[in-house]
Amino acid sequence: MTDVRPYVVGIIGGGQLARMTCAAAIGLGVELRVLAEGPNTSAAQVARWVTVGDYTDADTVREFARGCDAITFDHEHVPIHILEALEADGIAVRPGPAALIHAQDKAEMRARLSAMGAPCPEHEVVADAGELAAFGDRVGWPIIAKTSRGGYDGKGVWKLDSADQAEEPFAALADRTTVEGGVISSEGVRIVAEEFVDFARELSAIVVRSPSGQAVAHPISETVQRDGICVETTTPAPGLPEERATEAQRLALRIAHELGTVGILAVELMERRDGTIVVNELAMRPHNTGHWTIDGAYTSQFENHVRAVLDLPLGDPGARARWTVMHNVLGGSVADLPAALLHCFARDPKLRVQFYGKEVRPGRKVGHVTAFGDDLEQTLARARHAAGYLMGEEGWADQPLIDGGNR
Template sequence: MVGGGQLARMTHEAGIPLGIRFRLLSDTPQDSAAQVVSDVVIGDYRDLDTLRDFARGCDVITFDHEHVPTEHLRALEADGVPVRPGPDALVHAQDKGVMRARLDAIGVPCPRHRIVADPADAAAFAAEGDGFPIILKTVRGGYDGKGVWFVRSEEDARDPFLAGVPVLAEEKVDFVRELAANVVRSPHGQAVAYPVVESRQVDGVCDTVIAPAPGLPEERALEAQGLALRVAEELGVVGHLAVELFETRDGRILVNELAMRPHNSGHWTQDGAVTSQFANHVRAVLDLPLGDPRPRARWTVMANVLGGDYPDMYQGYLHCMARDPQLKIHMYGKDVKPGRKVGHVNTYGDDLDDVLERARHAADYLRGTIVE
């Protein structure tokens, strides 16, 4: 697996029961996954020679992130190394401009959009619709709110162009909430779909995920799952695909983003589904039969634990575990820094209000924003 973050850490954990030998390419020995994987190569994923050396002896290469240069992945494939998802699929998660063009071509509903050249062109794009505000995104490198700007005027549109990379303009969607449809697809075309979830964001970062999305009509949930499965098939995705969605006030479902790896909106599956997203990603990239994605409980809630002014997580465990013996805590081995994702908690049960309160209490207590 290329990338040493928490997604690699949890994917490695899912492979242990199957006896999978896991090799990791990590930036540093302190990265989340590098702390727990025995076969670690420290190196720069942007260097082709490093990637080639890492890939020797590997049966398959997969990813913790989408940032490996597309041309490097093509070189690995030319060397005979199975890359899953392959570069022809992964480029749609790497480049938002390519993604939008491809989704348009296959008839997938998206927000109004186009590539813009400068602030004046962004203002022209706004004028073509309902005017400002609009959303500007760099086509590559953005995540968790980075590389995304909420723009209210032409003057406000200067910063996105400073990096010298293409900029995508999108309409500001009048949405009710954000949803996510998570699916997994294997090389021989088997695919499974998890329940559609509601994803609540704070400052552009996923804060809470509720599975299944409360109040979502069955036909709308099936529409979202079908949409995600079609995207996975049309793009040739192998492994986990997260399709982030807007549910609009006028009843539409629009695709916001794609991620071709285990995803924050699927962390609830570790404790809330028969087969987790991580286990199914491992199965998919190894072309094993996929596991059952159905939920184990009526409701499961995932709440991210963000770093705050309370670095002693162990003391927090004492309170949280005693208060809620069913609570599941997943920490990433990261140094605690304000606003940094350092872990998440999962709760489950039959009463949504209770499940939500337990998850939020634990996440806030571990962060230190509440003390009792």
């Protein structure tokens, strides 16, 4: 008798991305082990194989990786030297450190993308406030300044209106407590200055690549960020000409191939008012702008991520419906989310909801809703209604059913 064992994947980080990856792994019969920051994190609540430990400790990560067919990520903050050591041990790290550095460090990302001719805003790594002010004087104010590492959800991004504010990012670096949660903690954090792109909108190009080089591209999404946090996506991006959409997909596929990424690569894009696109940044893990794929695509980003890290053939990334709208549920005045489902589900039987098992705190991502349908306005209205209601925003509870709408 042959000894049959399941595929074993280790995911580092226990947030909601790992939680949703667990759901995909369950469907595939894959054993997903989670290295979680705490016993009650979003993924640790639902995974059967959980190690609680510090992902910045080399021994912890090495021990966790033992017996895994591949190691992958819920976030991009694992120190590169630890991942290089894993690779030296013969562990399949996917994406590998040579690619991941471009999602971890925005200065590395800008340098590499510029070298390969990918469209970027004007940018420069600046050493001090004087250089930052000189950059602003050269490209024109306002400008954007970013920490090269450790930022998330807009933390570590500043819009500066004049040279008077050029000290701000450097002061934040010196006094790291001003960046919430002490996220900016690693050595080698630099400040990247960027031209302020007066974009018409933001787009997201999500592709999946496997180690053997197969790659697929999801349709392009329009994404809306508020206070640096993704709040809504619409897929396909309304009004985006087909040749522009194809151009964005090709760009993301080219970046995936040149960097040798494995799994999801999300390319955050800004569409200028003349219709041309520039890259904002890269993520090499399932991405918030890809959550619509759980209900709206033939194969979700989470499933294809798992398939890719195991080098299995990838699933169809296409959309099932004409329009799919995902709206994040950010912590608001509704603490009892489960109870609030009554209204949402009674009103809209086709609505899809995911909660992340996180305690409601103001502005925190605690879940998302997805609506799909043939009519863009109605689909948007349904998603916004449900998310607005779950966030306790005024006025949603007494709105009538939308036209044609108990669907």
